[in-house]
Amino acid sequence: MSTHFAPPVRYRFNPDDRLEYQGVDWRVIAQNLQVTTLSQVMAPQITEVIDHGVMSRAVATGKVRIHDEYYAPKHVSKRLQSRDMLMSTTPIKTLRAAVAKEACVLAYREMRTRPENPVPYGDEHIRKGSANSNELFLLARAKFTELTGKVGSARFGIGDVGIDNPPGARSLRQWTKLYDLDGLHGLLDRRCQSGNRTNHYSSEVRAHLEIFVEKQINMEMYHETLIIEAVTQEFAKLNRSRAAEDPPRPALDVPKRDMIRRTIAEVEPFIKDLRRYGADYVKNKRAPIGMGPQTSRAGEEIEIDEWEADLFVVLKDSGILELLSEKEREDFGLTGKPVRVWIGAAMCRYSRAFLGLQVSFTATTRNALRTLEMVTMPKNHLAGAVQALCPWDMHCVPEVIYTDAGPAYRSLEFRCAALDLGCTVLRGPGKTPRLKGRVERLFGTIVTRLVSRFPGKTFSNIFQRGDYPSEARATLRLESFIQVLIRWIVDDYHDRPRHSLGKKSPAELWETSVRHTGVRPLDRRKSWWVFGVPLKRKLHATGLRVFNIDYQDADLQRWANRNRTTTFDVRWRPDDLGSIEVQVEPGTWLQVPVSDPAFVGKSAAHVQLAAARAEADYAGRKARAEEIRARVYDYIEEITEREAALHAVVSREWSDSVIRRMEDTSLAFLRTSKTIMADGAGLGLHASPVVPAPRPEPTPGSATKTPPRKTSRKSRRKPGRNGEKARAAAAPHPSNPGFPPADDSFLE
Numbered sequence: 001m002s003t004h005f006a007p008p009v010r011y012r013f014n015p016d017d018r019l020e021y022q023g024v025d026w027r028v029i030a031q032n033l034q035v036t037t038l039s040q041v042m043a044p045q046i047t048e049v050i051d052h053g054v055m056s057r058a059v060a061t062g063k064v065r066i067h068d069e070y071y072a073p074k075h076v077s078k079r080l081q082s083r084d085m086l087m088s089t090t091p092i093k094t095l096r097a098a099v100a101k102e103a104c105v106l107a108y109r110e111m112r113t114r115p116e117n118p119v120p121y122g123d124e125h126i127r128k129g130s131a132n133s134n135e136l137f138l139l140a141r142a143k144f145t146e147l148t149g150k151v152g153s154a155r156f157g158i159g160d161v162g163i164d165n166p167p168g169a170r171s172l173r174q175w176t177k178l179y180d181l182d183g184l185h186g187l188l189d190r191r192c193q194s195g196n197r198t199n200h201y202s203s204e205v206r207a208h209l210e211i212f213v214e215k216q217i218n219m220e221m222y223h224e225t226l227i228i229e230a231v232t233q234e235f236a237k238l239n240r241s242r243a244a245e246d247p248p249r250p251a252l253d254v255p256k257r258d259m260i261r262r263t264i265a266e267v268e269p270f271i272k273d274l275r276r277y278g279a280d281y282v283k284n285k286r287a288p289i290g291m292g293p294q295t296s297r298a299g300e301e302i303e304i305d306e307w308e309a310d311l312f313v314v315l316k317d318s319g320i321l322e323l324l325s326e327k328e329r330e331d332f333g334l335t336g337k338p339v340r341v342w343i344g345a346a347m348c349r350y351s352r353a354f355l356g357l358q359v360s361f362t363a364t365t366r367n368a369l370r371t372l373e374m375v376t377m378p379k380n381h382l383a384g385a386v387q388a389l390c391p392w393d394m395h396c397v398p399e400v401i402y403t404d405a406g407p408a409y410r411s412l413e414f415r416c417a418a419l420d421l422g423c424t425v426l427r428g429p430g431k432t433p434r435l436k437g438r439v440e441r442l443f444g445t446i447v448t449r450l451v452s453r454f455p456g457k458t459f460s461n462i463f464q465r466g467d468y469p470s471e472a473r474a475t476l477r478l479e480s481f482i483q484v485l486i487r488w489i490v491d492d493y494h495d496r497p498r499h500s501l502g503k504k505s506p507a508e509l510w511e512t513s514v515r516h517t518g519v520r521p522l523d524r525r526k527s528w529w530v531f532g533v534p535l536k537r538k539l540h541a542t543g544l545r546v547f548n549i550d551y552q553d554a555d556l557q558r559w560a561n562r563n564r565t566t567t568f569d570v571r572w573r574p575d576d577l578g579s580i581e582v583q584v585e586p587g588t589w590l591q592v593p594v595s596d597p598a599f600v601g602k603s604a605a606h607v608q609l610a611a612a613r614a615e616a617d618y619a620g621r622k623a624r625a626e627e628i629r630a631r632v633y634d635y636i637e638e639i640t641e642r643e644a645a646l647h648a649v650v651s652r653e654w655s656d657s658v659i660r661r662m663e664d665t666s667l668a669f670l671r672t673s674k675t676i677m678a679d680g681a682g683l684g685l686h687a688s689p690v691v692p693a694p695r696p697e698p699t700p701g702s703a704t705k706t707p708p709r710k711t712s713r714k715s716r717r718k719p720g721r722n723g724e725k726a727r728a729a730a731a732p733h734p735s736n737p738g739f740p741p742a743d744d745s746f747l748e
Contacts, residue, residue: 008051008052008053008056008057009052009056010033010052010056011036011052011055011056011059012031013028013031013036013066014028014068014069015027015028015029016069016070016071016072017066017067017068017069017070017071018041018066018067018070018071019038019064019065019066019067020064020065020067021038021058021063021064021065022063024040025040025041025042026038026039026040026041026048027039027041027071029047034051034052035049035050035051035052036049036050036052036055037049037050038050087184087185087188090188091192093192094188094189094190094191094192095188097187097189097191098184098187098188098189099144099147099148099184100140100144100163101167101175101179101187102143102147102179102184102187103140103141103143103144103147103163104136104140104143104163104167104172104175105172105175105176105179105187106140106143107136107139107140107142107143108126108136108172108176109176110139111132111135111136111139119132123169123170123173124169126169126172127168127169128166128168128169133166134166136166136167137163137165137166140163140166140167141163144163175187199259201253201255201259202252202253204252205252205253205255208234208235208238208252209231209255209259209260209263210263212230212231212234212235213227213231213260213263213264213267214267214271214275215234216230216231216234217264217267217271217272217275217276218275218276219275219276219277219278224261224264227260227264228257228260228261231255231260232254232260235252235254235255236254238252239251239252239254269286270282270286273285273286280431283431283432284431284432284433284434287434289434292437293349293438295349295350296350296517297350297513297516297517298348298350298351298353298396298509298510298513298514298517298519299348299350299396299397299398299399299513299514299519299520300349300350300398300399300400301348301349301350301398301399301400301401301402302346302347302348302349302355302375302398302400302401302402303346303347303349303401303402303403303436303438303439304344304345304346304356304368304371304372304401304402304403304409304439305344305345305403305404305436305439305440305443306342306343306344306345306363306367306368306406306408307342307343307345307443308340308341308342308343309340309341309342309343309446309451310340310447310451310457310458310459310460311340311341311451311454311456311457311458311474311476311481312338312339312340312456312457312458312470312471312474313338313339313340313341313456313474313476313477313478313481314338314474314475314476314477314478315338315339315477315478337471338456338470338471338474339361340458341359341360341361341478341481342359342360342361342362342363342367343357343358343359343443343446343485344356344357344358344359344360344363344367344368344370344371345357345358345371345439345442345443346371346372346374346375346439347438347439347442348394348396348506348510349402349438350509350513351501351506351507351509351510351513352438352442352498352500352501352506352509353394353494353506353507353509353510354392354394354442354489354493354494354506355374355375355394355395355396356371356372356373356374356375357371357374357379357485357486357489358370358371358374359478359481359482359485363406363408364408365407365408365411365413365414367408368408368409368411368414369413369414369417369531370531372401372414372417372418372421372531373527373530373531375395375396375397375398376395376396376397376421376522376527377395377522377527378392378393378394378395379392379393379394379395380392380393382486383486383490385483385486386483386486386487386490387487388486388487388490388491389490389491390490390491390494390495390507391490392486392489392490392494394507394510395519396519396520396521397421397422397423397519397520397521397522398421398423398520399422399423399424399520400423400424400426401418401423401424401425401426402426402427402428402435402436403425403426403427403428403436404427404428404430404432404433404435404436405427405428405429405430409425409427410427417530417531420526420529420530421522421530422520445493446485447460449488449492449493450484450485450488454476454481455473455474455475455476456470456471456473456474456475456476457470458470493506494506494507495507525581525589525591527573528571528573528580528581528591529571529581529589531573532570532571532572532573532580532581533571533572533573533574534569534570534571535569535570535571535572536567536568536569536570537567537568537570538566538567538568539556539557539560539566539567539568542595543556543557543592543595544556544568544570544580544582544592546570546572546580547572547574547577547604547607549577549594549595549596549599549607550594550595550596551579551580551582551592551593551594551595552592552593552595553590553591553592553593555590556582556584556590556592559584559590563584565584568582568583568584569582569583570582570583571583571589574603574604574605575603575604576601576603577594577599577600577602577603577604577607578593578594578599578600578601578602579591579592579593579594580592580594
């Protein structure tokens, strides 16, 4: 393949041309076959020789501006007459008036040169009111329509007929002369700029007025009426001080309301916004925007942010409050009233697709990690849960993450997770939402297209809200809002074409990019290490217990048998209870499966909901059982008293061996084994009796005195106290929401 280079173009310049090159005005003084010689306009003794190739590239790149025949005598005279404007940049009103004049001139020429009954030369033949003047008026209107074309089709937007009255004889002669001299350009004027744009106030009054107006424009003086009243009072105070001087000076004219209003309007918008709203508002409102973020494929860059939804949702009867402890309710401020929730979102910059979604009561570091985790995993199970018609399989490991300077994104946990994924985190300075404009626009889309449909919306500010009772009209439950939000994202937002995406939808653009370039995957075990909840657990014979669920593995027990460590670092994921990751030594992790296979594929939410329902059923059964149990105890007490009275007449030998045997028998059922998961449906606490070891009976020849036996502190406790603790251990506990209480009737 051969490359052909075109020779440089040689440009020919007129000696009267003005060239702007490198910020200096030049004139051409000589040209030959190789170079062009220029001299400066302000200093003719300074010259510069430029090769034709350099000049060709400078003209092509716009580094040289050329003003044709700028120093020609005819153009100099035009500039002196202020008619050097370009036709393409002429105001519409000025161009309309010039075309109307041209129509009159052409009509007058036609009337003078027609073969039959030509109009003689002279002002008396075309005076206003004459027959020739009326004929000229009608013919000029027809010429104007012919010159401008159809209504609305002209390039400059010129309307229909622009001639309302026939011109005078003197004006017609002047227009004809200018038209003959310079064509349509000679008919241009600056009448649209005419008029007295000054005022009768003195320069001193105008100076004081500008100072007073800029002084009063601030955050408190928001309304224009307040500024006008304050400026009027300032002038009254100034006149009183001038009158109190020695000698007194004359009072200044107090500007009228219209003058003050015009002065307020003349204040620079930048200064006005700076004084009224502050520097942060000006930075976000008037910051220039360049090309913006440029990405080439899906999943390359994402934006993550959190937003407090403009909507009140109801938690009562929704099942959410029942899953939270009293402390969690106090921390979140959940009293049963309607609340506003926080939405954490992650969006792909290339395709505008939703990659992560979290709904919480407060903005925390854990929510930010969950949003990032959701970016790396498919979300088809969520789409199926809300019966969406489209899939939600968009996931990737991003390369760059854009966040704000919030504490959740500055936390060590979020930074470590991003580094482990191989992502670069770019944080913008505080109060600069424009740096994440796409995810901010995403929140605005949620408000306009979804939130505004529900009762209980809070609007963007108090002015839009007015007297709308947001909390009183809140009827949407939190679960319903989450279901509608996911369904709207999957079936509406992802499939709606956008002009900014070339009339493609986010789902279509994502699929096309993934088909051609692909996305980065995440190792499943690595997700446990990065996003798993860090815990410390002690190893028992039944394994490691997390969330009241046992995790057991033979390799873990073998390692524990060879080492003295019994406490391990654990990574547990609430969305998958099938296994946990255990760090047996620094850098070595072991995957330990759950003991009960019923928990494989289940999440912590499944167990919590099942436990809440089981606890509700147990509360009803417990109330009925307590009454029956009380009657049984009364009957037992009656029988005991009667039998004790009868046994009082029976003589028995209470030796030391008999007492010890009775003590062991009474403590047989006070120790329980570890709770196990029998199956997926029944979650219970099972106990097995502890059979005491057989003791040899004393022989007649043995010593009559039995040596004292060492007993543990635990065995010396009172039986009643131990029985109460056993019943308390079997009762439901708020810290163990994952298990319903066991049936402990056999302990009574």
